[in-house]
Amino acid sequence: MGDDQDIGYAVTAEFYDLLQAETDRRQARRRFAEPAARARQAILDVGAGTGIVTGILLTASAVPVHAVEPSAPMRAALLTRLAALGADQRARVTLHPEPIEETGLVRAVDLAIASNVVATLPPPVRRATWQAVARALTPGGVLLFDPPPETLPGGRETAARLGPVRVGPDLYSAELTLEPERGILRSVFTYRVERDGVLQREEREAFDLWPVEPALLRAELEAAGLHVVQAPHADLVAARRTAS
Template sequence: MDAYTVSAEFYDVLQGRDERERAERLFASPARRARSGIVEVGAGSGLVTQVLARAATVPVHAIEPNPAMRALLMSRLAAAPTEHRARVTVHPERVQELWPRQDVPQADLAVCSNVIATLDPGQRHGTWAALARLVGPQGLLLVDPPPCALPEAPRTKVLPQVPVGDDTYSGFLSETPETDHIHLEYTYQVHRDGELLREEREEFDLWPVAGEELRQELADAGWVVCRPSPAAPGRGELLTARVAEHL
């Protein structure tokens, strides 16, 4: 089964409101300042894409290789105002496959929201290098850094309860440290009148990387880390980098 085949149904219902508000806080202002184009890696269901398209006046290149999430993205764009939808081009390739193509104009802003931690080290390295070439000298990168280390012990996070008609959607997330990654298991539940109607599960992996190692990866790919800039309180930091002038 492809990744997100299960989670696509539940993603926006359980996490959409928080992610949309966070995207407005973090990405709307940089999108308004973009002057040539925006590249978004891992557009997912389009929550961030929607914010970028509404704020920007330049083309937005939304990269989403996963079919289930791309279907949500396309549905969101179909319902968007025509002027916003006209700005967004959806790319089903991975960014490593996209950057050599001549039909993709160079951008000056790259956005990676909730995606870098899902890439193994090899994929992560390739992403940094491809983005540096898509964005070009002095281009800006905004990214959620991966976790710095493995958790000391397994832990569980309860997802919100959201009513939809007669049903209540909810669930929880279990995180288990493995040798070099964090194993995630999402459990989604649907209740009606207090009774469990169905339960679905899906598993993912996250790949931690220490801060200095991450900086070195970016430097090797041609990025200069400006500084971690504070995000919303309690939501961690957003890492900011620019492509070196000599790239």
């Protein structure tokens, strides 16, 4: 991960929930609600973002949730979401503003979630994250995450169009393009605000993604003491903390 300057989201935080929250909430409920309901000690949410997954974890479980989010703009949105929850749910959340490897969590959780975050980690940080998650998990605890892309595309491609969503007279939308660049994948979000068909604002923010071949990903996890097991959904990877 890194500090706020490295992580960014200064542009994206304004638009994220408006354009992505509903889709992310449905996906998180499908992926994580059932595992969260089975957690018995605590849950770790790595890269909590604006708190969409955190909210699902709190609703589905009865255990404490550790939400890790080093980005100040995303943390502001996360705290706004937590403020809207009941006091009993807020009481179960511990917010960590530092990267996962600096939290000091040791055998504190039996479920760890990393949603839409692993691909954004440079390889050394990714490996440090596996080590930190392994320390945080109890023996037999499970990590669930969506894997990074395996390879680079052949050229620039449009990956998604988000919205439009109306706010008063304005239409908010975004386009996501993926651009291979020197062995990494640059993810570029272009946000637009239009009124009566006239562009009012256009802003961009780019994030670097690091593809990882499955064999290398598995080797990194194993080196951290995380054994790959059957995932509950085809679009996730699951790894169990070894007993040692």
